[in-house]
Amino acid sequence: MKFIHIFLIAAIISNFNFLKADEIKTENKIAKNLRCLICQGQSVYDSDSEFATSLKLVIRNKIQEGLNEEQIYSFLKTKYGEWILYDPVFNRNTYFLWLLPILIFLAGGAIILKKFYIRK
Amino acid sequence: MASLIGSYSLSFGLLFSVFIIFFSVRNLRDAEILDKKIISFTFIQFFFVVISFFGLIVSFINSDFSNETVFNHSHTTKPLFYKISGTWGNHEGSLLLWLLVLTLFISIFLLKSNQQPKKYRIFTLLFQQIIIVGFFIFLIKTSSPFNYIFPTPNEGLGLNPILQDPALAIHPPVLYLGYVGSSIIFSSALAAMVTSYVSKEWAKHIKKWVLASWVFLTLGILLGSIWAYYELGWGGFWFWDPVENVSLMPWFALTTLLHCILVLEKKKILTSWAMILSIATFALSMSGTFLVRSGILNSVHTFANDPERGIFILIFLFTLIFLSIFIFIFFHSVKEKLENNFFWLSKETSILVNNWFMMYFLSVVLIGTIYPIFLEVITANKISVGPPFYNKLILPFLIPFLVAMAIGPNLNWVKSDFKDKFYMTMFLIISFLLSALIIKQFDINFLINTILVTSAFFLFFSTSREFFVKKFRNISQNIAHFGFSLLILSILFNNIFSNEVITNLKIGETFKTEKFTINFENIEQEDEKNFKAIIGKFNVQNLDGSSDILNPELRIYNQPNIITSEADIKTNLLTDKFMTMNYVQNQEYFNVRYQVKPFMIWIWVSVILISLGGFLSFFKKI
Structure with a gap:
């Protein structure tokens, strides 16, 4: 009985730890994708400013x-506007941002192909 | 006194531009031989800029605070080395450095090009003079480094401490050699179009300049990266920050041009493309200066903000671009030989593929950097474009790029039989198994990571093999490509294997993780000439019983009054151990960041290998 008890506690603790490690990982991942609004070109994760520190707490709480x-x-x-996200959302404002490089790539491919067909 | 001399020699330098342009135009109509006067005048102009530059350096060394630039960026307690590097650690001085390199390069160009047609040389000089005059006027009108302040202040404002660093002291000059080198390529391309000299001979001659600029640009970016790694305190070396991107864009263009010139020196094809690239490289270097100096970009590096100066550079840049488009349309004639040029599996095709991908990478970085600016102007919406964007758009395309890079150099010019099929297939299988084995150990996306590492390994093996097969034939290209594979591998492994913790610790506290224990032993204070240092002593015990002592530092600078955090890094061949500590306001604990970063040194080594490849190619006889 006692053995099971200890086992259960151990399981809960280890499980808790496991969850926590996972949470920290998500927290870091999220913090890396956020701009520290008061810093100059740093992510929330990389910054030690008060803003970044409090934002890290907010993320932890939300998780x-x-x-x-x-x-x-x-x-x-x-809350803070799109400016905070390092990964720009795909919407009306950013169609060109995401698609223009791809279009340029396709156009480049087309030009190269055309060269072959004309030359041959 | 030194400032006064510097200021006058700038004006004299500009005066000589008038002489040079006058005699060059006259010489165009006259004789068949290049007028010796032109060369002498070019040297005299260079000489005046050198005097002016030394004038500024002397003012900095003497801490002559009657000079506004010195007052704004120096301080008597600063070490001599940083007084000198402070000369170009600011807007005015760095533009003077631009001008110095501009005049230096055109002098070298005139000396080294005596085998080339006279008209072509004069036109190159003329176009270069347009750029030089632009910079002279820019310097004298909007950003003179020799402004006088009265009464003379007793003490200067000091240089931003994060710029007081050996790597950053030489980073701007090296980068500028690369940037400004592209101006010669630009002028010479325009001259070649005007005089119908776009040919194999031209390609052979300009290749040296392309290589030199490329090597300097690569090393300049490397120095900036190394600095960011140990100085900015977050342990990264590349953040896709706009100012970093701005140096990467000309690099992409220049790398593309380099490969394109390799084709052009063998066959007269792709001439228009080479012209466009020559113009683009310089335009990108100039807009780099514009974007950084105008303060449009929100970034760590922007240490000089002034929109008015930005407008001048913008107008100047547009003038140059319109001029080049005009010349391209009206002077450039496409007379390429059309017979049996391209085959599917030829070296030329693989270079075209290289160009294709390079242009794609360039467009991703370009659009990612400037799109937010345009969006904000048009819709008042502020968005950020950061690492996730670049990773998503670049990484998937890196895979075919690496594979093409592995196969490409094994193809012959014109047509290849692809006889190395066996080895290549073997390498591909080995790479895949190896990568799968490594990636399986980690809790990350298996598919994309395995494919990425596989393609990097594939390039690594195939370039390694070429060292044995080709021996010293094409050694420069081989080293550069091998370096590139090493770079990608190191970056990937660095990302995958990195391990880090951030925690708050008081003196005497211990922090434990599965892999190591951090022991915060004590702190010491030291007084240096221009800062006070608080040095932490940390003992990190690893699982295998070994331990490291790390001493991250907080520096409190006197002028300007800024606290910086100096990382302590223990480097060895396999990993870097990186620690920073930060002061937390009104608390007795410190914020400690400890990172184990594998293969860090190999990132630097591989970039050095890449530039070494370019450097060796410089001495190759064609």
């Missing part, structure tokens, strides 16, 4: 509340 990564991003986006 513990059970929000997933996407939900946290959209929460921060409504």
